[in-house]
Amino acid sequence: MTIASLGSLTILLIFLMSIVTVGLSVAGAYRRSPRLIEGGVQGLYATFGLAAFASSLIVYAFLSGDFSIQYVQHTSDSAMPLFYKITAFWGGLDGSLLFWVLLHTLFGALAVRANRKRHRELIPHVVAVLSAITLFFAGLLLFLKDPFAPYLIDIPTTGKGLNPLLQNFYMIFHPPSLYLGYVSLAVPYAFGMAALISGQVDANWQRSVRRWVLFSWIFLSIGLILGGLWAYEELGWGGYWAWDPVENAGLLPWFTTVAFLHSVMIQERRGMMKVWNVSLIIISFLLTIIGTFMTRSGVVQSVHAFGEDSDLAWTFGAFMLVIVVFSFGLVIWRRPLLRARGELESALSREFAFLVNNWLFLTCAVFVLGATMWPTFIEWMQILVERYPNALGWIDPGERMVIGPPFFNRYMRPLGLALLLLTGVGPLLAWRKTTGANLIKQFTGPLVFGVACTIAPVFLEIDSPWGLACFGLCGFTFWTIVQEFYRGIILRRSRRPQGFIEAMSGLLLKARRRYGGYVVHLGIVLMFFGWAGNAYKIERKTQLQPGQSYELGAYTIRHDGLRVTEDWQKEMITADLAVLKDGEVVDVLTPARWWYYQLPDQPTTEVSRYMTAGEDVYASMQEVDLSTGWTQLSLFINPLINWIWIGMMVMLGGALVCVGTRKSEGDDD
Amino acid sequence: MTRPGRPALLRAGLIIVGGVILFVVLVGFGGAQVEAPTVGLAFAGTMLLYALRRLFLVAAALGRSGDVTDLGLGRVSKRELRDEKRRLLRAIKELEFDYGMGKLSKADYESVSSAYKMRAIEVMRALEGNADLHPEVAAILRGESPGSAGSASAEAAESDRGAERGAPSAGTDEPSAASADAGTACPSCEVKNDDDARFCKHCGTALEHA
Numbered sequence: 001m002t003i004a005s006l007g008s009l010t011i012l013l014i015f016l017m018s019i020v021t022v023g024l025s026v027a028g029a030y031r032r033s034p035r036l037i038e039g040g041v042q043g044l045y046a047t048f049g050l051a052a053f054a055s056s057l058i059v060y061a062f063l064s065g066d067f068s069i070q071y072v073q074h075t076s077d078s079a080m081p082l083f084y085k086i087t088a089f090w091g092g093l094d095g096s097l098l099f100w101v102l103l104h105t106l107f108g109a110l111a112v113r114a115n116r117k118r119h120r121e122l123i124p125h126v127v128a129v130l131s132a133i134t135l136f137f138a139g140l141l142l143f144l145k146d147p148f149a150p151y152l153i154d155i156p157t158t159g160k161g162l163n164p165l166l167q168n169f170y171m172i173f174h175p176p177s178l179y180l181g182y183v184s185l186a187v188p189y190a191f192g193m194a195a196l197i198s199g200q201v202d203a204n205w206q207r208s209v210r211r212w213v214l215f216s217w218i219f220l221s222i223g224l225i226l227g228g229l230w231a232y233e234e235l236g237w238g239g240y241w242a243w244d245p246v247e248n249a250g251l252l253p254w255f256t257t258v259a260f261l262h263s264v265m266i267q268e269r270r271g272m273m274k275v276w277n278v279s280l281i282i283i284s285f286l287l288t289i290i291g292t293f294m295t296r297s298g299v300v301q302s303v304h305a306f307g308e309d310s311d312l313a314w315t316f317g318a319f320m321l322v323i324v325v326f327s328f329g330l331v332i333w334r335r336p337l338l339r340a341r342g343e344l345e346s347a348l349s350r351e352f353a354f355l356v357n358n359w360l361f362l363t364c365a366v367f368v369l370g371a372t373m374w375p376t377f378i379e380w381m382q383i384l385v386e387r388y389p390n391a392l393g394w395i396d397p398g399e400r401m402v403i404g405p406p407f408f409n410r411y412m413r414p415l416g417l418a419l420l421l422l423t424g425v426g427p428l429l430a431w432r433k434t435t436g437a438n439l440i441k442q443f444t445g446p447l448v449f450g451v452a453c454t455i456a457p458v459f460l461e462i463d464s465p466w467g468l469a470c471f472g473l474c475g476f477t478f479w480t481i482v483q484e485f486y487r488g489i490i491l492r493r494s495r496r497p498q499g500f501i502e503a504m505s506g507l508l509l510k511a512r513r514r515y516g517g518y519v520v521h522l523g524i525v526l527m528f529f530g531w532a533g534n535a536y537k538i539e540r541k542t543q544l545q546p547g548q549s550y551e552l553g554a555y556t557i558r559h560d561g562l563r564v565t566e567d568w569q570k571e572m573i574t575a576d577l578a579v580l581k582d583g584e585v586v587d588v589l590t591p592a593r594w595w596y597y598q599l600p601d602q603p604t605t606e607v608s609r610y611m612t613a614g615e616d617v618y619a620s621m622q623e624v625d626l627s628t629g630w631t632q633l634s635l636f637i638n639p640l641i642n643w644i645w646i647g648m649m650v651m652l653g654g655a656l657v658c659v660g661t662r663k664s665e666g667d668d669d
Numbered sequence: 670m671t672r673p674g675r676p677a678l679l680r681a682g683l684i685i686v687g688g689v690i691l692f693v694v695l696v697g698f699g700g701a702q703v704e705a706p707t708v709g710l711a712f713a714g715t716m717l718l719y720a721l722r723r724l725f726l727v728a729a730a731l732g733r734s735g736d737v738t739d740l741g742l743g744r745v746s747k748r749e750l751r752d753e754k755r756r757l758l759r760a761i762k763e764l765e766f767d768y769g770m771g772k773l774s775k776a777d778y779e780s781v782s783s784a785y786k787m788r789a790i791e792v793m794r795a796l797e798g799n800a801d802l803h804p805e806v807a808a809i810l811r812g813e814s815p816g817s818a819g820s821a822s823a824e825a826a827e828s829d830r831g832a833e834r835g836a837p838s839a840g841t842d843e844p845s846a847a848s849a850d851a852g853t854a855c856p857s858c859e860v861k862n863d864d865d866a867r868f869c870k871h872c873g874t875a876l877e878h879a
Binding site: 043049 | 731
């Protein structure tokens with residue numbers, strides 16, 4: 001038996017096992033039979049075992065260079081380093097779907113295992129929902145995209161190799177990290193659905209999924225930022241975020257999970273917004289499926305979508321429809337149980353701030369989704385109008401247009417700043433109602449500091465209104481966080497004399513969720529600070545010959561010559577650019593173009609940058625003429641950009657503090 | 670039935686450590702030529718074994734004679750239990766309030782609240798330090814819970830009677846142990862309680878003092 005047929009057989013088994021598991025769990029839940037329920041749980045574990053087996057088979061095929069399997073032949077070659085051979089597993093469409101199934105079943109098994117005692121009533125429903133999702137993806141693998149599909153005739157002896165653009169450090173971790181974020185959102189969804197089906201819609205199920213959502217959110221964040229770093233270092237256009245549909249696909253569930261993490265606190269505290277929270281979980285999950293749909297089916301044009309496939313598009317469309325009908329059907333059915341207990345008492349309360357935060361995040365998600373899908377909608381309309389001219393002839397869908405970064409920036413900038421403002425205001429407000437005296441006490445410090453931060457940059461000749469607003473809001477929010485920490489520390493020290501550091505770590509450890517959250521906010525502030533640098537970034541395109549110099553802001557760039565080198569994989573042309581500040585060389589940049597022998601017509605751009613805390617000097621090489629030495633360069637000064645990555649680190653640190661919350665500590669916020 | 674817990678993890682860990690040691694010995698002392706594909710194949714084999722074992726466990730779970738009601742709470746800390754108890758009681762209260770306000774249908778209320786109540790009793794019992802539930806108590810609790818009129822609860826009661834037959838030995842020795850102490854007998858489950866107890870420690874029924 002070949003690896004290919006063994007693999008296909010395993011996928012068939014995964015498919016069948018999912019059907020069996022769904023059947024057992026539904027029957028077990030309906031008849032309340034522990035025997036059937038136990039069978040279902042074991043079935044879920046078995047599905048994971050099978051998925052792990054199938055995945056290790058394909059990894060084995062990559063390692064041993066089994067080019068009789070089409071997928072292996074398409075995405076690898078025998079000369080690739082070992083590490084890339086393993087990661088080629090998720091380098092293409094078919095394999096990434098199998099990877100999806102693997103992660104999904106793994107998370108399902110872990111979640112069920114962790115919660116089967118604690119939430120016994122929910123478990124059969126959770127297992128059924130999770131297995132139904134497995135069933136869908138296993139079906140895709142089985143009927144549409146079999147990663148084990150072999151070459152029947154003319155078996156090639158060499159592979160085509162992985163796209164060199166993807167042979168990058170960040171690219172190894174970026175897709176799996178986004179995947180982890182995506183796939184793990186199925187667990188909260190399954191718990192939410194189970195809570196609805198069983199009618200146990202108290203805050204209990206959310207306590208068990210809150211950490212999962214946080215986990216998903218962390219991995220989505222890591223994935224997004226690694227994607228940004230990859231774009232910044234590999235694509236050579238000087239930026240990190242271009243509102244590419246695939247990037248947006250990762251951003252969408254990020255928005256809704258942030259919204260959920262905030263609004264779940266209102267439900268815990270006040271018993272409000274139950275429908276909303278369940279809906280956010282459903283929407284987040286739906287958005288992960290939409291994201292997969294956008295990246296995998298190729299309906300949306302993008303740098304890294306996997307090519308067009310209409311079968312896949314229709315299948316995903318049907319699946320999404322089923323999710324919507326099923327989930328919201330359940331919500332409507334259980335609406336009587338989901339009534340709110342409290343009411344909003346004042347617009348000056350933290351509940352209201354959370355509510356506004358939720359609206360804004362949802363607006364962001366809807367806007368980004370709409371703008372991303374709009375060109376595709378237009379195209380679908382065109383197809384429909386062409387096909388049914390009689391019925392739809394009166395519609396003029398217009399041309400398929402490209403919605404570019406400026407459009408996104410124009411609307412997302414104010415939304416982002418509004419969210420930053422809320423980040424500052426929210427923690428200052430009390431639950432239920434904030435009194436006037438309180439307001440003054442809480443807001444004086446942050447407001448003064450915020451105004452100072454708005455005015456100070458003017459003296460540095462920064463006059464962009466967006467930039468100034470961003471600096472001001474960063475200052476405001478930063479001060480609120482400092483104030484919260486300061487007051488907490490004072491309080492602790494007044495109770496028991498202790499050192500400053502001790503009091504602070506005590507705060508972080510005792511009220512992890514609250515202060516961890518503030519650390520996350522601090523990271524956000526730093527990231528906004530980094531984004532504000534965009535307001536005065538410098539971008540130049542120029543042609544230089546060796547020996548010539550170019551003035552770039554406060555720096556001088558001097559072309560010191562070209563080098564041509566090669567290794568066993570590629571040919572490289574590297575330019576040496578000296579970076580001078582005040583007449584002294586501070587660094588030598590080495591932007592390059594690499595021609596992989598495998599793909600000689602797709603040279604890659606290797607960026608080089610000089611990093612400081614204040615700014616990046618960033619150079620990439622566009623064209624080069626070896627005979628004359630003319631080098632076409634893109635030169636950038638990106639102020640404050642490194643604060644984005646630093647902010648990201650801080651944010652992840654804060655998130656880890658939050659994840660460490662013990663279950664019983666949930667009320668300390 | 671396997672109960673996934675530390676022993677299972679320990680076993681898995683031991684198998685992995687054993688595999689690694691075997692690998693090191695083979696490469697270091699046996700001079701074996703181990704290449705990446707070999708490792709991949711070994712890993713695939715391990716995964717196959719795991720999958721087969723799980724498939725077997727599905728069959729084993731289904732092939733068990735009779736339903737054994739597993740009401741144990743496993744390894745859950747006291748603190749967590751207290752927390753859950755508080756939450757459950759609150760949930761029951763809220764549910765009753767909603768029902769009183771006419772927001773819920775009777776059937777909905779009964780099925781959901783009986784599930785909560787069962788759970789609450791289990792949790793309280795686990796807090797008392799009794800790991801498993803007296804089968805008769807379980808049957809009575811489910812049978813006499815307010816949901817007995819609803820169809821779902823009737824079905825539950827039915828399956829519980831099955832459960833009772835399946836696990837007669839699980840708790841028969843418990844009441845006899847309890848009866849050794851002097852005290853008030855609970856009218857519904859006949860468990861002996863402390864003299865000053867106001868509620869039964871097994872089933873929560875209010876105790877009448879003479």
